[in-house]
Amino acid sequence: MSNVKKEKLLSVSNILIMTITFVLLGLLINIVVFSQTALRYLEDQAQVTVFFKDDFTEDKISAMKDGLSKDKRVSALVYVSKEDALRIFREINKDEPVLLESVSASILPASLEVRAGNISNLKPLAEELKVVDGVEEVRYFEDVVSRFKFWSTIVYIVGTLLVLIFLVVSYSVVIAALRTTINSKGVEFEIMKIVGASDDYVKLPLIHQGVFFGLFSSFIASVIMILLGVGVTLANIFPKGLGLGFLPGIFMPPWIFSIILTFILLLSGFLLGYLGSSAAIKKYLNY
Amino acid sequence: MPQIEFINVSKEYDPGKKVLDDVTFKVEPGEFMFVVGPSGAGKSTIIKLLTKEETPEVGDILFNGESILNILKESVPDLRRKIGVVFQDFRLLDSKTVFDNVAVALEVADSSLEEIRSIVPNVLNMVGLTEKMFKYPKQLSGGEKQKVAIARALAHEPDVILADEPTGMIDPDSVDDVLEVLEKINSLGTTILMATHDQEIVNAMKKRVLRIERGQVISDKKGGKYRA
Numbered sequence: 424m425s426n427v428k429k430e431k432l433l434s435v436s437n438i439l440i441m442t443i444t445f446v447l448l449g450l451l452i453n454i455v456v457f458s459q460t461a462l463r464y465l466e467d468q469a470q471v472t473v474f475f476k477d478d479f480t481e482d483k484i485s486a487m488k489d490g491l492s493k494d495k496r497v498s499a500l501v502y503v504s505k506e507d508a509l510r511i512f513r514e515i516n517k518d519e520p521v522l523l524e525s526v527s528a529s530i531l532p533a534s535l536e537v538r539a540g541n542i543s544n545l546k547p548l549a550e551e552l553k554v555v556d557g558v559e560e561v562r563y564f565e566d567v568v569s570r571f572k573f574w575s576t577i578v579y580i581v582g583t584l585l586v587l588i589f590l591v592v593s594y595s596v597v598i599a600a601l602r603t604t605i606n607s608k609g610v611e612f613e614i615m616k617i618v619g620a621s622d623d624y625v626k627l628p629l630i631h632q633g634v635f636f637g638l639f640s641s642f643i644a645s646v647i648m649i650l651l652g653v654g655v656t657l658a659n660i661f662p663k664g665l666g667l668g669f670l671p672g673i674f675m676p677p678w679i680f681s682i683i684l685t686f687i688l689l690l691s692g693f694l695l696g697y698l699g700s701s702a703a704i705k706k707y708l709n710y
Numbered sequence: 711m712p713q714i715e716f717i718n719v720s721k722e723y724d725p726g727k728k729v730l731d732d733v734t735f736k737v738e739p740g741e742f743m744f745v746v747g748p749s750g751a752g753k754s755t756i757i758k759l760l761t762k763e764e765t766p767e768v769g770d771i772l773f774n775g776e777s778i779l780n781i782l783k784e785s786v787p788d789l790r791r792k793i794g795v796v797f798q799d800f801r802l803l804d805s806k807t808v809f810d811n812v813a814v815a816l817e818v819a820d821s822s823l824e825e826i827r828s829i830v831p832n833v834l835n836m837v838g839l840t841e842k843m844f845k846y847p848k849q850l851s852g853g854e855k856q857k858v859a860i861a862r863a864l865a866h867e868p869d870v871i872l873a874d875e876p877t878g879m880i881d882p883d884s885v886d887d888v889l890e891v892l893e894k895i896n897s898l899g900t901t902i903l904m905a906t907h908d909q910e911i912v913n914a915m916k917k918r919v920l921r922i923e924r925g926q927v928i929s930d931k932k933g934g935k936y937r938a
Binding site for chain 1: 818
């Protein structure tokens with residue numbers, strides 16, 4: 424195969440592999456942010472619900488509520504009386520009149536919804552509340568949150584490994600593509616040097632080529648990620664916005680996240696192209 | 711002040727195998743000097759040392775009174791613009807016209823388009839290739855190709871032209887043409903240092919002859935002769 428054909432083929436495969444790398448990188452960042460956001464949403468709603476026995480009076484519940492409000496682990500407390508419970512029950516089952524007729528406030532338990540600032544405090548709180556006199560039952564969704572945390576960690580690890588592998592492959596492909604260019608233009612470079620070309624005059628077009636590969640590929644990946652962001656926005660999956668890193672309680676509009684992600688991808692593209700072409704020049708042009 | 715001065719220069723590519731061994735000589739401005747000797751004698755190494763493609767292990771090389779060894783990496787291109795080089799295999803770009811092949815030397819020095827348009831026809835005129843300006847190397851004879859290489863070497867108006875076996879790959883009929891061009895350039899004041907092992911050329915030209923064998927200077931005679 425001629426050098427020109429080889430060069431074209433390598434350029435196309437180079438851009439393809441780098442685009443896959445950056446799409447994977449973008450997806451990984453999306454998965455991290457989306458899962459962190461989902462976790463924030465889950466944590467916001469995670470609570471311990473304490474159901475009381477019928478003989479545990481409202482005064483006693485109020486005293487218990489006062490005691491819990493002084494507990495630093497507790498972020499919010501909501502008392503749901505038997506009447507409130509009936510109202511909620513009616514709201515949920517408004518389409519089933521037969522069921523509503525058979526239920527009265529007296530058979531529904533009063534409850535206290537206890538929210539923790541930190542999700543890891545839910546379990547000890549639940550354990551403590553279970554043994555309190557007058558408490559019929561304690562419910563909380565520890566499993567859901569901890570399973571979500573476990574699987575999202577697995578996804579982070581696998582995703583990071585995939586991105587790293589593709590970064591190495593892309594880096595090697597940049598070097599291989601430039602090696603072909605250097606081989607096909609070897610005489611030209613030699614002539615340039617001998618007639619007094621500066622190092623930069625010979626090196627810069629190759630650096631530009633590498634940086635072009637990186638930027639073009641990361642640009643394609645950015646467009647794909649922006650379209651994904653638009654889809655998420657239109658679907659209104661995260662109405663409060665996306666979680667900002669690992670900071671709890673702070674959310675950002677999806678379009679800001681798209682700008683940050685585009686910047687990260689383009690910067691990665693630039694760096695990968697620049698470092699790959701610099702390595703190729705050092706290796707094959709003895710600079 | 712000599713234009714080129716080799717002072718006790720030794721060079722070895724492999725440890726213990728000296729390609730040049732304690733070589734000392736001077737070349738005055740405007741001189742035409744042959745460097746002769748058998749293949750592997752060290753002729754090409756002298757040219758590579760002068761263009762700073764290689765560095766000697768021992769000794770010093772002065773160009774216009776300044777040591778080449780002390781030149782910073784960034785200043786090597788400036789040195790190479792003062793020393794034009796012509797190779798046995800021409801080293802032309804087949805995809806470029808004669809004009810563009812010569813223009814390369816000026817483009818790498820960031821010359822303006824006007825400069826290129828004025829200098830290139832001038833140097834091509836000097837080597838007698840005005841009419842072939844827009845031909846491609848494949849359309850030229852060996853002698854013409856070498857004249858293009860000489861024109862390219864002349865583009866920066868160098869102080870010295872180093873010619874490494876410039877007649878080695880051209881037909882005998884064109885040899886005289888190429889030598890004529892080199893003599894013409896020399897007569898205009900440019901120093902010529904030509905490496906060759908062609909005794910006929912050396913003996914016919916009656917110039918200074920520096921004979922090298924096994925990396926050492928065997929003789930250095932003005933109007934000298936060479937018998938291989």
